[in-house]
Amino acid sequence: MNFSDSEIVASIMNDNxxxxxxxxxxxxxxxxxxxxxxxxAEQRVKNRLQEFKFLKKKKKDLIIGVIGCMAEKLNTKFFxxxxxxxxxxxxxxxxxxxxxxxxxxxxxAINITLSxxxxxxxxxxxxxxxxxxSAFISIMRGxxxxxxxxxxxxxxxRERSRDAxxxxxxAKNLFDEGYKEVTLLGQNVNSYRWxxxxxxxxxxxxxxxxxxxxxxxxxxxxxxNPKDISDELLYNIAKYDNICKSIHLPVQSGSNSVLKKMHxxxxxxxxMDRIEAIKRIIPDCTISTDIITGFCGxxxxxxxxxxxxxNEVGYFYAYMFKYSERQGTIAYKLFENDVPEQIxxxxxxxxxxxxxxxxxxxNLKDVNKVYKVLxxxxxxxxxxxxxxxxxxxxxxxxxxxxxxxxxxxxxxVIKCTSATLIGEVV
Numbered sequence: 001m002n003f004s005d006s007e008i009v010a011s012i013m014n015d016n017x018x019x020x021x022x023x024x025x026x027x028x029x030x031x032x033x034x035x036x037x038x039x040x041a042e043q044r045v046k047n048r049l050q051e052f053k054f055l056k057k058k059k060k061d062l063i064i065g066v067i068g069c070m071a072e073k074l075n076t077k078f079f080x081x082x083x084x085x086x087x088x089x090x091x092x093x094x095x096x097x098x099x100x101x102x103x104x105x106x107x108x109a110i111n112i113t114l115s116x117x118x119x120x121x122x123x124x125x126x127x128x129x130x131x132x133x134s135a136f137i138s139i140m141r142g143x144x145x146x147x148x149x150x151x152x153x154x155x156x157x158r159e160r161s162r163d164a165x166x167x168x169x170x171a172k173n174l175f176d177e178g179y180k181e182v183t184l185l186g187q188n189v190n191s192y193r194w195x196x197x198x199x200x201x202x203x204x205x206x207x208x209x210x211x212x213x214x215x216x217x218x219x220x221x222x223x224x225n226p227k228d229i230s231d232e233l234l235y236n237i238a239k240y241d242n243i244c245k246s247i248h249l250p251v252q253s254g255s256n257s258v259l260k261k262m263h264x265x266x267x268x269x270x271x272m273d274r275i276e277a278i279k280r281i282i283p284d285c286t287i288s289t290d291i292i293t294g295f296c297g298x299x300x301x302x303x304x305x306x307x308x309x310x311n312e313v314g315y316f317y318a319y320m321f322k323y324s325e326r327q328g329t330i331a332y333k334l335f336e337n338d339v340p341e342q343i344x345x346x347x348x349x350x351x352x353x354x355x356x357x358x359x360x361x362x363n364l365k366d367v368n369k370v371y372k373v374l375x376x377x378x379x380x381x382x383x384x385x386x387x388x389x390x391x392x393x394x395x396x397x398x399x400x401x402x403x404x405x406x407x408x409x410x411x412x413v414i415k416c417t418s419a420t421l422i423g424e425v426v
Contacts, residue, residue, distance in 0.1 A: 002068060004185055005134040006033050007125035009067065009093050012211045014126055016097040019257040025055070036072030036151045036286050039324040043398070045070055049081050056083040063103045067093070067154035072179035073328065075112045084108075087319060090141070091115040114157035119165040124173070133376045133406050134179045136169050138162065138204065138424065146223065147296065148324065148330040149264045152187060159187065164194040164201045164209070171210045171217065180374055180406060181218040189221050190228035204233040211240040218374060220244045220393070226251065226274050227265040234281040246393035249274065250290035254309030255302035258286040258295055268309060275313050286362065286392040288317040293351055295323045296335035296343030308409050310354055316362040316394065318355045322348045324403055356418045363394065370426055371396065373411045375403055
């Protein structure tokens with residue numbers, strides 16, 4: 001989502017006479033787009049600011065701004081860094097040209113106003129991905145769920161959906177420009193709602209309309225909250241070949257007591273019911289997830305329940321983290337961060353080890369199968385090989401054989417690792 005926001009910011013700046021350059025030493029304005037989801041991300045930003053101090057010393061007129069979630073969270077505290085000239089929250093990007101003018105007059109400029117309406121629906125993002133294969137389309141902003149560990153409702157504001165027609169038109173324009181794949185983005189796409197004339201559009205309706213732009217346009221989405229994913233959506237995914245057969249369904253924990261404390265809005269039983277529905281309605285669908293270990297009060301039994309759920313689902317991929325306490329969240333205010341760091345690390349490693357086995361087992365089932373692969377890059381290890389993804393969002397590497405980035409190729413999987421499928425052109 002930060003990548004999508006960066007494309008919006010770039011478009012706004014480009015429309016106001018600025019251009020994007022690769023050599024940072026030649027910049028007149030530098031923006032640091034930030035995330036507050038985890039402490040590690042914040043620490044990286046603070047370390048980067050130390051580097052920018054040296055740039056500022058060499059170029060006195062250089063304007064440096066912090067934008068995004070961390071800007072919303074820390075606001076004026078960023079001005080404690082002498083090199084920072086402006087601060088802008090996620091809903092203030094349209095105001096960046098004005099903030100720059102203030103900064104040029106040696107004023108500290110800030111706008112962290114959160115909006116109930118802003119979706120940037122009329123802005124055509126500047127596409128950083130120059131291979132013209134895949135693009136992101138933001139369909140909504142903010143969140144209304146208030147999970148106890150999460151800062152998003154406080155840094156990105158309340159949930160609001162974007163005009164459905166603008167989303168469909170953006171997908172059409174991207175396809176006309178030669179893009180082969182779009183990913184619909186939202187903190188919880190399943191709660192998308194828009195009133196279009198006399199019709200209420202939900203996410204299942206929206207993704208169907210985007211799929212109908214062209215059967216040659218692949219459609220992906222992220223992220224889904226398990227409490228809201230519907231059978232209607234699953235049947236639409238199954239109905240259209242160009243809606244990719246891969247669902248990211250964050251579970252966070254396999255323990256009901258932890259899920260309740262996290263305020264996730266579902267139980268283990270509800271989650272597994274949704275998993276069963278996915279496997280029944282879309283048999284060839286892969287499922288990935290997010291897992292947080294070491295949340296406040298998590299016991300060894302809770303941890304084992306997470307491991308057992310992972311085994312039961314058989315995820316092909318997972319984003320795995322140990323709990324990072326975030327100031328301002330409900331958990332920070334109400335719960336004690338009482339799981340020792342060493343226990344968090346050990347539990348996280350057990351989760352990682354298990355997921356590596358699950359990923360390998362998932363990939364092993366694909367050996368000798370043939371997949372339609374959208375080529376999106378050269379292989380990182382050899383220019384003689386290309387890399388792409390199948391509908392199930394698995395990376396497949398195969399010999400170049402005259403294909404190029406942006407092509408589709410039918411690839412037979414001949415072997416695998418836990419992370420990659422290796423194939424040959426059929």
